[in-house]
Amino acid sequence: MRTDKPFTRNATSRKTGDRALSRRSSMFQEIGKITATEMARNAQIDPRLFLQVLRDENFDWHRANAPWRVKIGSAEHQEMQRVLKLILRTETLTY
16 A cells, blocks of 8 residues: 555554545644735735845744744744734835
C-alpha cells in the first residue's frame, strides 16, 4: 500500500478506522493561527503593502523569509494588528 497518496490509511488508523490526514487537510493544523495576508485581506488592504510594512518594522520575533503566521491573540498578533491599524489610519488621512 502506498502511503504518499491522500486519504490512505496507516497501521494505526486501520485499528481505529479513522482516515489519515492528507496533504489537503493540513490547513486544519493551523486552526487558531492567522497569516499577514489573511489579516490584510480582511481589512481590505493590499497584502503586499502590509507585508512590506511588517518587514520594515524589523520585529525581533520574526526570522527573515519565515512565513508571517502567528497565533491569534498572541503578543505577535497584537503587534501585527498595531501595524495594520497604522496603515488604515494613514490611508484615511491621505484621502
